[in-house]
Amino acid sequence: xxxxxxxxxxxxxxxxxxxxxxxxxxxxxxxxxxxxxxxxxxxxxxxxxxxxxxxxxxxxxxxxxxxxxxxxxxxxxxxxxxxxxxxxxxxxxxxxxxxxxxxxxxxxxxxxxxxxxxxxxxxxxxxxxxxxxxxxxxxxxxxxxxxxxxxxxxxxxxxxxxxxxxxxxxxxxxxxxxxxxxxxxxxxxxxxxxxxxxxxxxxxxxxxxxxxxxxxxxxxxxxxxxxxxxxxxxxxxxxxxxxxxxxxxxxxxxxxxxxxxxxxxxxxxxxxxxxxxxxxxxxxxxxxxxxxxxxxxxxxxxxxxxxxxxxxxxxxxxxxxxxxxxxxxxxxxxx
Amino acid sequence: xxxxxxxxxxxxxxxxxxxxxxxxxxxxxxxxxxxxxxxxxxxxxxxxxxxxxxxxxxxxxxxxxxxxxxxxxxxxxxxxxxxxxxxxxxxxxxxxxxxxxxxxxxxxxxxxxxxxxxxxxxxxxxxxxxxxxxxxxxxxxxxxxxxxxxxxxxxxxxxxxxxxxxxxxxxxxxxxxxxxxxxxxxxxxxxxxxxxxxxxxxxxxxxxxxxxxxxxxxxxxxxxxxxxxxxxxxxxxxxxxxxxxxxxxxxxxxxxxxxxxxxxxxxxxxxxxxxxxxxxxxxxxxxxxxxxxxxxxxxxxxxxxxxxxxxxxxxxxxxxxxxxxxxxxxxxxxx
Numbered sequence: 126x127x128x129x130x131x132x133x134x135x136x137x138x139x140x141x142x143x144x145x146x147x148x149x150x151x152x153x154x155x156x157x158x159x160x161x162x163x164x165x166x167x168x169x170x171x172x173x174x175x176x177x178x179x180x181x182x183x184x185x186x187x188x189x190x191x192x193x194x195x196x197x198x199x200x201x202x203x204x205x206x207x208x209x210x211x212x213x214x215x216x217x218x219x220x221x222x223x224x225x226x227x228x229x230x231x232x233x234x235x236x237x238x239x240x241x242x243x244x245x246x247x248x249x250x251x252x253x254x255x256x257x258x259x260x261x262x263x264x265x266x267x268x269x270x271x272x273x274x275x276x277x278x279x280x281x282x283x284x285x286x287x288x289x290x291x292x293x294x295x296x297x298x299x300x301x302x303x304x305x306x307x308x309x310x311x312x313x314x315x316x317x318x319x320x321x322x323x324x325x326x327x328x329x330x331x332x333x334x335x336x337x338x339x340x341x342x343x344x345x346x347x348x349x350x351x352x353x354x355x356x357x358x359x360x361x362x363x364x365x366x367x368x369x370x371x372x373x374x375x376x377x378x379x380x381x382x383x384x385x386x387x388x389x390x391x392x393x394x395x396x397x398x399x400x401x402x403x404x405x406x407x408x409x410x411x412x413x414x415x416x417x418x419x420x421x422x423x424x425x426x427x428x429x430x431x432x433x434x435x436x437x438x439x440x441x442x443x444x445x446x447x448x449x450x451x452x453x454x455x456x457x458x459x460x
Numbered sequence: 461x462x463x464x465x466x467x468x469x470x471x472x473x474x475x476x477x478x479x480x481x482x483x484x485x486x487x488x489x490x491x492x493x494x495x496x497x498x499x500x501x502x503x504x505x506x507x508x509x510x511x512x513x514x515x516x517x518x519x520x521x522x523x524x525x526x527x528x529x530x531x532x533x534x535x536x537x538x539x540x541x542x543x544x545x546x547x548x549x550x551x552x553x554x555x556x557x558x559x560x561x562x563x564x565x566x567x568x569x570x571x572x573x574x575x576x577x578x579x580x581x582x583x584x585x586x587x588x589x590x591x592x593x594x595x596x597x598x599x600x601x602x603x604x605x606x607x608x609x610x611x612x613x614x615x616x617x618x619x620x621x622x623x624x625x626x627x628x629x630x631x632x633x634x635x636x637x638x639x640x641x642x643x644x645x646x647x648x649x650x651x652x653x654x655x656x657x658x659x660x661x662x663x664x665x666x667x668x669x670x671x672x673x674x675x676x677x678x679x680x681x682x683x684x685x686x687x688x689x690x691x692x693x694x695x696x697x698x699x700x701x702x703x704x705x706x707x708x709x710x711x712x713x714x715x716x717x718x719x720x721x722x723x724x725x726x727x728x729x730x731x732x733x734x735x736x737x738x739x740x741x742x743x744x745x746x747x748x749x750x751x752x753x754x755x756x757x758x759x760x761x762x763x764x765x766x767x768x769x770x771x772x773x774x775x776x777x778x779x780x781x782x783x784x785x786x787x788x789x790x791x792x793x794x795x
Contacts, residue, residue: 197701199534200564202734229535234734248684257700271754272761283693287636293469295695297688347681353632353764356749357620360630365592365736371748392727399537406675407699413706414691424662426607429688456725 128444133158135171136206139458143180149212156211156242161445164436167307168242170447172316172360174454175378176209182381185209186237191216199228199260202366203235207384217391218247219430222254225393234366235389240264240377245298248286251393252294259392260284263369265385266377267306269342271352273331276342276373280306281358288396289411290404296430301355302343308337309343310378314450362388423435463779469491471508472792478515479522484547491546491577496780499771502642503577505782506649509789510713511544517716520526520544520574526551534563537701538570542719545576552726553582557589560728569701569723574714575599580633580768583621586728588627595619596697596728598704600711600720602641604677608685609664611677612707615641622730624746624763625739631765636690637678644670644678645713649785697723 126136133154140150151175160169179185189208193216201220205213217233222241224231243261253257280300287295292397300306303323312319312335324338327332330340345351363370368419369389375385396405415426447455462470468489475485488511495504514520516783524543528551530536536555540548552568559566579595586593599614615635622630633642638658647654647670659673660666665671680686697707703723710720732738751763782790 156592167772196733197564200733228567229629230533230567232729232733236734257695270749270752270761272754272758273749274755275752277752283689285696295691295693299685299688303682330653336524348636348679349764352632354618355631356763357632360592360622360745361620362740364738364745365729365731365734367664367741370741371745394567394700396700398531398535398567399571403699406702406705408694410695410699413708414605414608416613417605417610417612419607420609423607426605428691429684 127440127447129158129162130404132161132170132445132447135455135459136170139173139177141453142458143177145209146188149187150211152215153209153211154166156215159246160243161439162437162440163245163433164241164440165307167187167305167311169216170445170451170455171307171311172242172377174458175276179239179377179381180209184375184381184384186384189213189261193220199224199231201231201233205235205238207237207239207386210239210387210389213238214241214247214389216391218250218393220427221258221393222251223389225251225256225395226254226437228393228404229398231392233258233391233393235391236366236368237384237387238368238387238389239385239391240387243313244282244284245286245296245430247300247391248284248296249294252286252288252296254392255288255396257396258285258394260286260389261358262389263359263363263374263387264306265374265380266372267343267346268302268352268355271349274342278345278352278355278359279374280343281355281356281362283354286430287407288404290408293412294430295407297430298429298432301345301351301358304343305344306339306343309338313339315448326333366390387397462708464493464497464776466487467496467505467780467782468740470790470794471505473562474508474512474771474790477693480544480550481523484522484544486530487550488546491550491581494581494772495578497772497775498578498580498768499775500578500642502640502646505780505786505790506642506646507575507577507712508786511794513623514574515544517708518783519716521646521717521719522747524548525682528555534559534566536568538568540573542572545574545722545724547578549582549645549724552724553585553595553728556593556726556793557586557591560586560591561589564733565729566727568726568728570726571701571703571721572719573722573724574720575722576724578633579617579619580621580631580765582726583631583633584629587621587623590623590731591728592622592731593620593729595621595724596693596700597724598709600709600715601679601707603637603680603687603690605691606680606684609677609725613687613690613694614679614709615678616690616697618689618693621765623739625743628769629765629766630742630746631764633764636680636693638681639678641674641678647774648674650712650783663733697725701725702754710729716790727751
């Protein structure tokens with residue numbers, strides 16, 4: 126239990142001790158803390174030891190020489206030099222924002238990167254500048270392609286963000302898995318069960334045991350459609366950027382045989398590229414949907430990102446709860 | 461029953477009689493026939509009478525003055541002037557292809573358009589030029605937003621295409637509805653039932669009756685995730701392009717009070733923008749997935765678009781089966 130400010134200092138201290146510059150350590154701590162505040166604990170402190178382990182095992186480069194290759198005024202390829210994913214994605218989204226503000230649209234690919242946390246964290250940065258954004262990243266195997274009995278696709282999120290003319294951005298950040306792999310990891314660490322129907326064990330039988338699910342198969346949303354969307358994300362972020370793909374992205378927790386070489390792809394555009402009254406229209410769009418008659422038991426219709434924003438607002442001033450396992454991790458890392 | 465060539469001549473004759481130029485009639489007939497060949501009958505001949513009815517009722521403009529506004533070398537906005545959707549989308553994808561080949565990427569928005577048939581038909585055109593493509597379009601209300609008991613979103617497809625280094629393109633063209641609205645329409649016309657669990661009647665009870673489903677609620681894939689994806693597509697194709705959105709796209713079959721004002725958005729990029737060996741890598745990606753161990757009863761793992769291609773190849777030389785209802789439609793239209 127500690128407040129955000131204190132936890133931030135702890136994260137920075139740990140990462141600097143692992144060789145990161147102050148600037149890079151700050152970028153990482155912001156991303157990790159944001160995950161805690163929005164309630165995505167699976168993408169927060171629970172991953173810090175993993176990142177440090179990878180640095181120690183020399184499969185994350187704590188002092189990356191990140192290269193930005195300009196292909197045109199609107200197109201950039203970033204070679205992250207096996208940086209921690211947060212740092213590469215931070216460089217990429219900032220480049221995409223700058224370029225989209227100048228030319229209307231920007232496409233930024235990233236190769237030789239690692240797990241970058243929540244896609245929504247980067248989407249938000251673009252939306253704060255009144256831009257509309259799509260983010261794609263691939264991930265280590267978790268989902269079996271439709272028809273296969275072996276996992277290969279990552280949970281491969283599709284993330285879309287756009288301004289709403291209110292303080293609360295529209296951020297859809299949805300994995301194509303029925304359950305977030307991070308949530309299964311947390312359940313495995315804490316000994317909790319996972320919901321029914323979201324995973325199979327390695328022999329193909331349904332399971333609610335988190336450890337069995339991790340060594341088994343996560344199910345995609347909507348069968349062949351979800352499988353197709355996962356495949357699309359693997360191509361967009363992996364094949365197109367020249368990163369690992371087709372099941373070759375390494376699991377950051379279990380596989381220290383080399384860097385992950387995750388790929389990311391960011392597309393950013395001015396929201397008012399085609400119409401002057403975007404803000405008025407998006408407000409009207411949301412109003413129409415929010416005022417629809419509701420199903421029994423539904424108090425409010427929320428747009429994607431609202432719940433996360435409410436959690437953030439609620440948690441930002443509170444102390445952060447740290448499980449015993451994570452507390453132990455932090456002690457080890459500070460020693 | 462007639463061969464494709466003869467049907468094509470019939471479609472062209474009917475559309476020209478309704479005021480379309482030979483060029484525009486040819487574009488429409490190609491799209492409609494393609495839908496028949498790939499087995500998407502709900503997007504083929506069954507819609508011809510509807511298009512003609514809309515022209516007669518002056519809510520489709522048979523002689524549109526389509527305006528292409530250049531925003532940059534990579535960005536264009538097309539005002540379709542209430543053309544039949546096929547024609548607007550044809551202009552848009554050709555512009556996007558031309559521009560992406562020149563500058564690497566292209567974004568083309570379309571407003572004041574109508575139902576354009578299958579997204580995959582346009583994606584294929586880009587893929588044939590070795591480009592990678594995303595297509596979005598909105599559609600009349602069919603799906604209830606998560607938490608609402610009234611339909612508002614269209615079936616809003618997400619379409620992605622990319623070359624595979626083989627003759628068979630990767631074309632993911634998936635609506636975010638559990639069932640294609642066109643399929644429900646065909647079932648309603650032919651008196652067939654629809655599958656269980658894909659739709660509710662207007663009172664919120666599950667139904668397999670196609671007519672009740674049409675007046676009720678189609679369910680999105682994956683609950684709030686599918687609802688979020690539908691919302692994303694409505695924003696990308698509707699709000700951003702300055703078209704109708706938020707449930708205001710008119711149903712082409714039932715609502716003749718004005719033009720549909722559907723919006724489309726096409727994003728096209730060079731596949732080898734970031735890596736020289738895209739063809740080799742995509743081939744390897746597909747190989748890895750196809751050679752995975754298969755579930756019982758699965759002979760082959762197929763990528764999105766393969767089945768459609770196989771159906772096309774099989775059907776292209778065959779006679780097209782025409783139901784009695786459509787035969788009657790054609791007779792009326794030719795009289």
